[in-house]
Each structure stands twice: as C-alpha cells, then as structure tokens.
Amino acid sequence: MSAWRGVSVNVSEISQPRSPLADLFAGAGYLLIGALFLNVTASAVPVVLPDLIGASPATVDDDVLRGWYGITGYTHLLGDFQMTFIALLVGAFSVAALRARFVARWIGWVGLAVAGSAALGTVGVALNSGVLYGFWFGGLFGWVLWYPIVGVALGLRARSARRAAQRAATPDAVAQPATARR
Numbered sequence: 001m002s003a004w005r006g007v008s009v010n011v012s013e014i015s016q017p018r019s020p021l022a023d024l025f026a027g028a029g030y031l032l033i034g035a036l037f038l039n040v041t042a043s044a045v046p047v048v049l050p051d052l053i054g055a056s057p058a059t060v061d062d063d064v065l066r067g068w069y070g071i072t073g074y075t076h077l078l079g080d081f082q083m084t085f086i087a088l089l090v091g092a093f094s095v096a097a098l099r100a101r102f103v104a105r106w107i108g109w110v111g112l113a114v115a116g117s118a119a120l121g122t123v124g125v126a127l128n129s130g131v132l133y134g135f136w137f138g139g140l141f142g143w144v145l146w147y148p149i150v151g152v153a154l155g156l157r158a159r160s161a162r163r164a165a166q167r168a169a170t171p172d173a174v175a176q177p178a179t180a181r182r
Contacts, residue, residue: 028088035082042075080125083118083136086143091115093150103153111150114142 057065094111097103121136123129 024088024092028085028092032082032085032089035078035085039075039078039082042071042078077125080136081122083122083125083139086139087115087118087122090118090143090146102157103150107146107150107153110142111146114139114146117142 090111094108094115097111098105098108117135118139120132121134121139124132124134125136
C-alpha cells in the first residue's frame with residue numbers, strides 16, 4: 001500500500017508540479033495506512049488476552065468477553081470510517097489523472113464514481129441512513145477493483161515510455177538499408 005501511494009504521488013507530482021492534489025493524495029494515503037495499522041492492531045488484541053486461546057466462551061470471564069465485543073465494535077466502526085480516506089485517495093488521484101491524462105480518462109471517471117460512492121456511504125454510516133449506507137459497499141468493492149486497474153494502467157504507461165525511449169535511442173529502421181535490418 002505504501003509503495004503504491006508513493007508511486008502514485010510521484011506520478012501526480014511529475015504531471016502536475018504545482019497542484020495540491022499530490023499532497024492531498026499523500027496525506028490520505030498516510031491516514032489510510034495508519035488506520036489500517038490501527039485496525040489490525042486492535043483486531044489482534046483479543047488473541048493476546050489471557051485465557052481466550054482454545055477456551056470455551058462459557059469458561060471466559062464476562063468482563064473479558066465484553067471487552068472483546070467492544071474492541072470488535074470499535075474496529076468495525078474504524079473500518080467503516082476508513083472509507084473516508086479511501087474516498088480522498090481515489091478522488092485526488094482521479095482528479096489528477098483526469099487533468100494530466102497519465103491514465104485513460106475512463107479510469108479517472110470510474111475513480112471519481114468510486115470516491116463519490118465511498119463518501120456517500122461514509123455519510124450514510126455517520127448518519128445511520130439505510131439509503132446512503134449501500135453506497136459504502138460501492139466504494140469498498142469499487143476501490144478493490146479500481147486499485148489493480150490503475151496499477152496495470154501505470155505499468156503499461158511505464159512500459160510504453162521505456163519502449164519509446166529505446167526507439168528514440170536507436171537509429172531509425174526506415175533509414176537503414178534492407179540488408180542492415182536483419
């Protein structure tokens with residue numbers, strides 16, 4: 001995640017040197033990485049609580065079970081609000097991509113749709129709105145699908161740039177006689 005954030009910020013800065021989108025993208029990326037780390041850490045806490053490993057719930061103290069339940073509620077809510085960082089991340093990258101055209105335009109538009117869905121879904125979670133909550137899943141699954149598509153598009157872009165540089169560095173095949181082309 002951190003490597004992808006770094007590459008995407010670099011591409012955004014190169015294509016738009018004075019744009020604040022790269023900083024917004026970097027900040028949202030750092031916040032998402034931090035939130036994911038906290039979520040994993042909080043999820044791992046019940047594993048280290050005493051007497052939980054291999055124990056039956058009937059033999060575990062009620063306070064420990066309440067604490068475990070509280071931690072799972074916290075991590076669930078934290079996971080829901082992580083969609084805010086995903087919306088910022090995808091949205092900032094998509095706006096930069098549409099402005100600078102370093103990926104196909106449709107990828108930028110799909111990214112904006114994913115960011116909008118994620119933002120509406122997060123509002124739905126915060127307001128407990130059943131109508132808007134469904135958009136949260138559009139943001140989640142859209143991000144999961146959008147992420148590798150952008151990775152492939154950036155990889156193909158880099159490959160095309162390398163090939164163009166190689167072609168520019170070698171003499172033109174048209175100017176060479178037919179016997180020299182072999």
